[in-house]
Amino acid sequence: MGSSCKEEEKRVWVEGPIIVGGGPSGLAVAACLSQHGVPYVILERSNCIASLWQNRTYNRLKLHLPKHFCQLPLMGFPPNFPKYPSKYQFISYMESYASHFSIRPIFNQTVRNAEFDSTNKLWVVTTNHSVYLSRWLVVATGENAEPFVPGISGMELFRGPIAHTSVYKSGFNYKNQKVLVVGCGNSGMEVSLDLCRYNATPHMVARNTVHVLPREMFGFSTFGIAMALNKWFPIKLVDKFLLLVTSFILGNTNDYGIKRPKTGPIELKLATGKTPVLDVGQLAQIKSGKIKVMEGVKEITRNGAKFMDGQEKEFDAIILATGYKSNVPTWLKSCEFFTEDGMPKTPFPNGWKGEQGLYTVGFTRRGLQGTSCDAINIAEDIAEQCRTVKDKTCCDSHIIHLNNS
Secondary structure: OHHHHHHHHOEEEOOOOEEEOOOHHHHHHHHHHHHOOOOOEEEOOOOOOOHHHHHOOOOOOEOOOOHHHOOEOOEOOOOOOOOOOEHHHHHHHHHHHHHHOOOOOEOOOOEEEEEEEOOOOEEEEEEOOOEEEEOOEEEOOOOOOEEOOOOOOOHHHOOOOEEEHHHOOOHHHHOOOEEEEEOOOHHHHHHHHHHHHOOOEEEEEOOOOOOEEEOEEOOEEHHHHHHHHHOOOOHHHHHHHHHHHHHHHHOOHHHHOOOOOOOOHHHHHHHHOOOOEEEOOHHHHHHHOOOEEEOOEEEEOOOEEEEOOOOEEEOOEEEEOOOEEOOHHHOEOOOOOEOOOOOEOOOOOOOOEOOOOEEEOOOOOOHHHHHHHHHHHHHHHHHHHHHHOOOOOOOOOOOOOOOOO
16 A cells, blocks of 8 residues: 555656657757747756767767757857867757756656556656656657667677777777777768877778768858758759769779768768768878778677678777667557657658657757757647647646655
């Protein structure tokens, strides 16, 4: 008897939506909701906002796109910030953003389970501390919630350290070492470049095809040019133009072992979310031979790796630049809205709204611009529902015991 009372005491009724995740996506929704006067609760598993940026990014990271493409709704970057803010500047922007809109997430709340109670028409969200109830649930954990670690044959045999880029800070600990970098996306390329600065010898695995574009063309952001042209011309034509200018500026990357996909960079990004790599000096190091490009890994050995082309090399360390994945399937139960990979089944631009008061933000594969778009839509939709039930109290049919913590 006593234990069930205890359970009841831990229940928290939330007047507005429950937002799961205190990164840029969760903050953006909260800011937009506050503009409409809608209350909310943010549940964040770590002890700070934007924990991915604060805890899982390398020191030299900068935004890949100009700041005006990366701002959250209702508040831009400070005018004195450079065109491509550093990770520390972006974190300070988000902290200012949270402060400006009085956003105060409840920290150290790991969501164990979230499920729709069809009897009471409520979302029941269970964390390690409490049970939260609301008519609305906003999934704001994003595409990059957990590091993706592939199963490569023989990894357990390797005698040296193996680290995912989520724990990589700088090349300082890899001075003068031979390092195998698995992955050739933006992280793999930039970590390889960073390793060169510490006199390490990175061997970067380019198993898949990838587009490498210059970060700027004619003094303008490549991404900005692509977005501008896309308003007037078909994507295939925009891609042809980008690749023509790229080959003029960077040369043919196939010559250096970086094979281009057959589909153009913007078309590929919109279809699959696979981002082109923006060159900030990596290609020069590849051309000079300081970054060695390798084919796929066949297996890891005790002292190094065997490659698909028959080569075998020794390495001091391995860095996995293998990206991130969504963690939604691990905690959102009995929900048909998401795929097994934890992405909305409905494609952009309609993936932000599910059924029974479910919303998603940060799953567009379109970066912070997509996040802003989602956040504005979600806040307007929930605010409209709040206006229609204004005369009723949302919880008149529920007996809820609020906890006092």
